[in-house]
Amino acid sequence: MKIISTVRNLQEELKGSAFTPVGFVPTMGALHEGHLSLVKNAAGKCSLVIVSIYVNPTQFNDKEDLKNYPRPLKKDLSLLGGVLRQNDIVFTPDDKEMYPSEDRRAFSFGSLVNVMEALHRPGHFNGVALIVSRFFEIIDPDIAFFGLKDFQQVAIIKELIRQYKYKVRIEVNPIIREPDGLAMSSRNVLLEPRHRKNAPVIYRTISEAPALLRKDDIPDVRNHIIKAIEKIAGFRVEYFEIVDDRKLIPVNSKKQTGKGKRYYGCIAVRAGNIRLIDNIEIPLA
Known part of the structure; x- marks a missing residue:
C-alpha cells in the first residue's frame, strides 16, 4: 500500500491511475474490525481502494472529545497493511491539507437534522458534510x-450526494459487534473497565424492542428500554427513537407507520464519560 499525506500528491497519483472503480473508506483512525470489514468489502468490489485517516475537528462539538x-x-497502518493491496492508498492529511482556508459552508438537511445525534451534538453533521464533501x-x-452504526450520518451523506450531484454510490455495511454484542467503536477502548463490562446491556435491551412492540406501543417500549439501561450505575440514555430510514422522522405510535418503509430503533447512551450509539432494524410496516 502507498501512504500519501498531501492533496497534491494524492491527486497526481490518481491522475495517472488506470484502476477503476475507485473505492473510498473514510475513517478517523483508531481502527477496529468494523473499519476493516469496510476496507475488505471495498477491496472486493474496487480495483483501487483509498482509506483516509483524519480526525476531523469540524465535526466535534466537544473540544475534550476531540x-x-x-x-x-x-497500529492503524499495520492493520491496513494486512488487508490493502500494493497499489491501494492510505491518505493521512493534516488540518492544513483538508482546510487550507476556512470553510464556512452551512448545509441544510431538513428533517434529517431535527432528531437524535443532531440535537445532542450541535454542528456535528455540518462538520461531517464539510469533510465528506471535501x-x-x-x-x-x-x-x-460507510457503516450502519452511524445510521443518521449515512442518511445525511446520501442527501449530501443528492444535493451536490456527486457521482458516487454509497455502500452501507452492517454493524460489526464484539462477541458480547457491543457495537464496535473506536471509543470502546476509552470505557472504564466496569462500564465496558456492562456495555452489552445496550444492544441486549434494544433487541427486545421488536417483541415488546407486538403487545405494547412505542412510548411504553421506549420507557422500558430507558429504565432497563439506566438501572446500570453510570449509564444514562440520551435518546431512544424509532425513525424511518428516509427522513428520520420519529414514530410515536404504531398507527403512524406506513407500508414500504423501514424503521430503525436508534439509541445513544452515556457510559460514564463515553458516548455510545447503536441501532437495530425494527419490523413495523
Missing part, C-alpha cells in the same frame, strides 16, 4: 463505504 480521541497511527471533491470516488 482532544481525547485516540490516534494510534502506527474528500469527494479531492478523490472523486466511484463507491464510498
Whole structure:
C-alpha cells in the first residue's frame, strides 16, 4: 500500500491511475474490525481502494472529545497493511491539507437534522458534510463505504450526494459487534473497565424492542428500554427513537407507520464519560 499525506500528491497519483472503480473508506483512525470489514468489502468490489485517516475537528462539538480521541497511527497502518493491496492508498492529511482556508459552508438537511445525534451534538453533521464533501471533491470516488452504526450520518451523506450531484454510490455495511454484542467503536477502548463490562446491556435491551412492540406501543417500549439501561450505575440514555430510514422522522405510535418503509430503533447512551450509539432494524410496516 502507498501512504500519501498531501492533496497534491494524492491527486497526481490518481491522475495517472488506470484502476477503476475507485473505492473510498473514510475513517478517523483508531481502527477496529468494523473499519476493516469496510476496507475488505471495498477491496472486493474496487480495483483501487483509498482509506483516509483524519480526525476531523469540524465535526466535534466537544473540544475534550476531540482532544481525547485516540490516534494510534502506527497500529492503524499495520492493520491496513494486512488487508490493502500494493497499489491501494492510505491518505493521512493534516488540518492544513483538508482546510487550507476556512470553510464556512452551512448545509441544510431538513428533517434529517431535527432528531437524535443532531440535537445532542450541535454542528456535528455540518462538520461531517464539510469533510465528506471535501474528500469527494479531492478523490472523486466511484463507491464510498460507510457503516450502519452511524445510521443518521449515512442518511445525511446520501442527501449530501443528492444535493451536490456527486457521482458516487454509497455502500452501507452492517454493524460489526464484539462477541458480547457491543457495537464496535473506536471509543470502546476509552470505557472504564466496569462500564465496558456492562456495555452489552445496550444492544441486549434494544433487541427486545421488536417483541415488546407486538403487545405494547412505542412510548411504553421506549420507557422500558430507558429504565432497563439506566438501572446500570453510570449509564444514562440520551435518546431512544424509532425513525424511518428516509427522513428520520420519529414514530410515536404504531398507527403512524406506513407500508414500504423501514424503521430503525436508534439509541445513544452515556457510559460514564463515553458516548455510545447503536441501532437495530425494527419490523413495523
